[in-house]
Amino acid sequence: MSFRGQTTGAIANPVLRWTGQQRAVLELRIHSTASARNKDTGEWHDVGDQLWISASFWDQEAQKLADVLQQGDRVTVEGTLVIESYQRRDGTSGVSHSLRSPRFLGVIPSRRSEAAPPADEFGPITSDTQAPF
Numbered sequence: 213m214s215f216r217g218q219t220t221g222a223i224a225n226p227v228l229r230w231t232g233q234q235r236a237v238l239e240l241r242i243h244s245t246a247s248a249r250n251k252d253t254g255e256w257h258d259v260g261d262q263l264w265i266s267a268s269f270w271d272q273e274a275q276k277l278a279d280v281l282q283q284g285d286r287v288t289v290e291g292t293l294v295i296e297s298y299q300r301r302d303g304t305s306g307v308s309h310s311l312r313s314p315r316f317l318g319v320i321p322s323r324r325s326e327a328a329p330p331a332d333e334f335g336p337i338t339s340d341t342q343a344p345f
Contacts, residue, residue: 216290219289221243223240240277241265243263246263280319282323284322287317289311289315294312
């Protein structure tokens with residue numbers, strides 16, 4: 213069984229790299245921790261553990277997104293959630309969360325720059341490629 217879902221959160225610094233076959237790959241890490249507002253103080257606080265979800269975009273889509281996204285931007289992405297366990301170098305175990313076949317739905321820039329178009333001009337970009345796992 214699989215879960216196809218949507219997440220919105222602030223991104224870490226986007227990383228654009230090139231494969232040996234000269235394909236562009238943009239790696240996004242999305243801070244997707246739930247938050248709630250304290251009724252008494254009005255302040256926001258995290259609910260539960262920190263949650264980072266990764267998403268990889270390929271080729272032209274990767275290049276287009278790399279041109280406009282920057283650390284701190286709020287993005288909305290949907291895809292099939294993949295949860296994998298792994299062992300760290302120090303021997304402890306960890307869990308990674310990623311979206312397979314992600315679809316980019318939109319961005320709210322953290323700060324305005326001439327390079328970044330307004331959010332309503334940057335519509336959905338669909339990805340029909342799947343990361344090779």
